[in-house]
Amino acid sequence: MNPGLTIATTGRALRQIRTDHRTIALIMGVPMVAIGLLAWIYNNTPVFDAIGPALLGIFPLVVMFVVTSVATLRERQSGTLERLLTTRMGKADFMLGYAGAFGALAIVQALLATSFAIWVCDLDVLGPLWMLVLVAVLVAILGSSLGLLASAFARTEFQAVQFMPAFIIPQFLLCGLLVDRDQLPAFLSVVSDVLPLSYAVDAMKEVTAHAEVTSAGAWSMVIVAGFIVLALALASLTLSRRTP
Amino acid sequence: MDWRTSRFGVMTQAQASPAVVVRDLTVVRGKRRVLPALSLEIPARQVIGLLGPSGSGKSTLMRAIVGVQVIESGTVTVLGHAAGSEALRDQVGYVAQSLSVYQDLTIRENVAYFGRAVGLTGRDLREAVAATLSEVDLEDHAGDLVRNLSGGQESRVSLACALVGRPSLLVLDEPTVGLDPILRRDLWDHFHDLVGRGRSLIVSSHVMDEATRCDRLVLLRDGRVLADLTPAELLERTGETDADAAFLTLVEASSDGEVNR
Secondary structure, three states, X not given: OOHHHHHHHHHHHHHHHHOOHHHHHHHHHHXXXXXXXXXXXXXXXXXXXXXXXXXXXXXXXXXXXXHHHHHHHHHHHHOHHHHHHOOOOOHHHHHHHHHHHHHHHXXXXXXXXXXXXXXXXXXXXXXXXXXXXXXXXXXXXXXXXHHHHHHOOOOOHHHHHHHHHHHHHHHHHHOOOOOOHHHOOHHHHHHHHOOHHHHHHHHHHHHHHOOOOOHHHHHHHHHHHHHHHHHHHHHHHOOOOOEO | OOHHHXXXXXXXXXXXXXXXXXXXXXXXXXXXXXXXXXXXXXXXXXXXXXXXXXXXXXXXXXXXXXXXXXXXXXXXXXXOEEOOOHHHOOOEEEEOOOOOOOOOOEHHHHHHHHHHHOOOOHHHHHHHHHHHHHHOOOHHHOOOEHHHOOHHHXXXXXXXXXHOOOOOEEEEEOOOOOOOHHHHHHHHHHHHHHHHOOOEEEEEEOOHHHHHHOOEEEEEEOOEEEEEEOHHHHHHHHOOOOHHHHHHXXXXXXXXXXXXX
16 A cells, blocks of 8 residues: 555546536535425424434435446446556555545535535534534445445446445435334344444434434444445455456 | 468567566456467567457457456566566556546646556656657647547557556557557657667557568467567568568468368
8 A cells, every 4th residue: 555646546536526517516516405405394393303414424425325436437447447456556545545535525515514404404413513524424435435345346337326226225214214223123123233324324313412422423433434444345355456 | 280370480589588478378258268378478679569350369468468367377477577566567558448548637637647656756757747748749738638639649648648657568559549640650650769768569450551660570360379570571471562461361371271270
């Protein structure tokens, strides 16, 4: 691993995104539109305060998953990845470079979505704001890592996009947003225990419900970080210098 | 091997140290043996033309030399090291047929990124990028996005990305496809210029008139070396006056041999 090459890759990925104004607008705008709609639908009810924070954790996952899996698939198909791997660039430089670039985008996205939810839509958050942003960024990096992994199993961009519902919807249903995780049928409750989004939503709930950082919240974040490491490790197995 | 192929057979000149030594290289892709036990020595400091019809194994051989091809058996030694090994990362420049550049970056950003990837930094990187852009005559467009370029310009960007690290060996898979005659001539002049500065080049092509511009030719067919000779020898041995006809003569000779065996 070479930090210089990791940073160069982060810079390169950000420069690529820079030329794509529409993608930037979608990444930044879609979460705000969805949160705004939700607040409006549940106007004068407690529902928005209950599910708003969890949604703040789900958007970064979805958006970063799609963006990263398509971007990485393009690298695999255009031959740029193969070319990079003939140079000093290591697999770790490549993956962490991507995680860095989309993590940076995620910080901006999380700041915008969180500010919009709190100051425009009056979302009640007891915990510190920086914790909310930190969780959102962690979730975004998780989305990037899972996207890197998923891109190895997609042969076309159509497939890569379809992987999003395949990866996300089961996690969305079981993450505790619709039904509390401890009230799920026993088997599904076990399944939800091994899905990363469950811990992201747990962490978001802790931050919004308590004024201080709780140990439950901290543990959930550690587990999300563990999933990131796991996804990156698995993704690195799918990157090889030599291909058939 | 039939009498004709042995007549034009593998000739290896006694060179001090060859750029590439391939021994019994076997590559299987899917169910097909693309390269069945191929052996070849490629001399250093020359432009070697790798010629043959499509599907003859040119690209696979180049990928094996660069070290991105999964191989079944055999060895490939490049500049004294095993192909694809750590020591070769800065010494071998590769341009695949798919041009492998970033469409949504500018020309300069592409060249700088690949320069960075082979270890150039700071002032060295800036100077190498500027020098390389002028070599491939793209200085005037350096700030343009690659997606807005013509095919010929794009292939020069890809070449620049391989040249920027000043590699000792350049492996170029069909670098002149889609280029007009003037650009092709300039590029070939440039290849010889690089050889003059001590580099080795392996250039594949299926355009036979480019054969005459190589120092030495390796003709491949069905993953076998049909001939390994100089352009003059090719014409002399086949009794033809142009490379196209000479190649056809060789191919037909080898097919006859297979039928008669």
